[in-house]
Amino acid sequence: MGSAATALKVEQVAVRFGGLVALSDMNFTVGEGEIVSLIGPNGAGKTTAFNVMTGFLDPTHGCVSYRGTALNGLKPHQIADLGLIRTFQRTSVFPNDTVYDNLLVGLHRQGRVGLFEAILGLPRARSSERRLRERASELVEWVGLARRAHDLAGSLSYGEQRLVGVALALAAEPSMLLLDEPVSGMNASETHTFVQLIRNIRDRGVTILLVEHDMPMVMSVSDRIVVLNYGRIIAEGPPDVIRNDPAVIEAYLGQGASRA
């Protein structure tokens, strides 16, 4: 930990779908520049928590704030404007566009010029366009997909698509990045490269919240881990503590395991 300022604050957040409790009384914070992982068995409420934090879902109760701004009632694109950007488990790319064009869409927040400037092709619009193209090339290079830049994103391997998804999110210039199972479907070497990538992103000053099932990856990359089960936080702490926490072991392996 050791970081002074709080970036993301989740306070007493609860989500109910009818009678089903997806999240109950969730409280945790993420400090500026931290890498925090949110883990838990399937159906524990991790993706629901992500959806609440990024405005895709309104909490039944409670409040999420980012850098002091309450996110309640904000639309996803407004939350993106605050610098809080997420990736998705499944639909992580625009499949019918090239990788390069995907990143140009991701650069939307950087390219806002007036409508008339764009239509008339005025100098400001043109120089903005040039900047965006340079930035897209840089990003494509940075995530290591330069040679696939002009292939359709939908034609890439699953692991490569996850990389495009992350590059897309980076294009939006996040100050905090929420990654939803980024290494699922990646092989060991791809995962290893990806961990390096996450560290590089953090070193650029981006706070990271990660949802992931790959335990070795989570243990190696996280500063802190938050464990969810049945919509509740059952443990929280650095990887070494979580690894030996009886409640966590029970949640993952069943009751017998913790007694043994």
Add this chain to the structure above:
Amino acid sequence: MKLAVTILTIAALASVPLWLRDPYLMNALITTGIFIIGAMSLNLLLGFTGQLSLGHIAFFGIGAYVSALTSLGFDVGLPGGFRIVHEPWPPAVGFVLAIIVAGLCGYLVGLLSFRVRGAYFVIVTISFAEVVRLVALNWVELTQGPLALTNIPSITIGLPALGSLTLRTKLQNYYLVLAVAVATYLLISRLVHSHFGRAMRGLMENETLAVSVGIDVTKTLTLAAVISAGIAGAAGSLYAHYIRIIDPEVFAFINTVTMVIMVITGGKGSLAGPVVGGLIFGLLPVFLRPIMAPEAQWIAYGGVLIVILFVLPRGIVPSLAQRWAKWRSRPHAAGAVSFSERDVKENA
């Protein structure tokens, strides 16, 4: 390469009146050109945002009526004993007002329906067109209802140093329509290649992802609807001042369908698509008329439509572009073949 094709096409279209003297064909080309402008505006919505406006003719018709009424003047009573008396203004002002009023209508329809989108947008647009048609039919004091607005003046263009020019002949109107069509093409091209266009494409392909990188759905789609409706209004204005008589039949559903056919066959989401589809289905009736009975013409029309969609399901322009790209990458394939042939020889 693409620029060269565009310039050659414009040059070819501009040269048509030099060798084509037949007034009937010129007339067909002018009305086709006006409908192509409408189809291009429809393509902006359908091809670049994925939203189908099945009431698109409403914006066209509103443009036609606004422009006609601005240049004819009117005197109508409103509830509460008010009267609005409007003296005739130049048709060029009507043209501008047509764009503005149609654009505003596009804004309202977009605002109402883009919260839900998809099928709801289709239904709202159909209903909107029908409501506007009924208003045009029944507000006789303003629109003359089924008696039609007649004697609509031709467009007058003020030229610096040359005085003003009233576009009465087919030749003049042909160039006017061509100029507006080229301007429309450029505008849409610039728009879809800007970050506005990328936002539209992003929303069409993966809305959740687009929203997550900061794209505002309602704003982007409403903007597309306003521009699309404004262009359709401009086309309607050209139509009113060229035909010089309009009645509520301009709002007929078949006119929307014609534009949809032009866009789908030419290739939605391709800039040149509506132009190609528009030329085919705008001019097809002209060539069928001398050789077929009216009933057979419609059958042939449908037949051509089916054949095009069967052979080139994505539309003429995108399908041909794809084949061209494949054909161009053939040299590599040929190289690979000769390489393996050499291997075979060496092995033998």
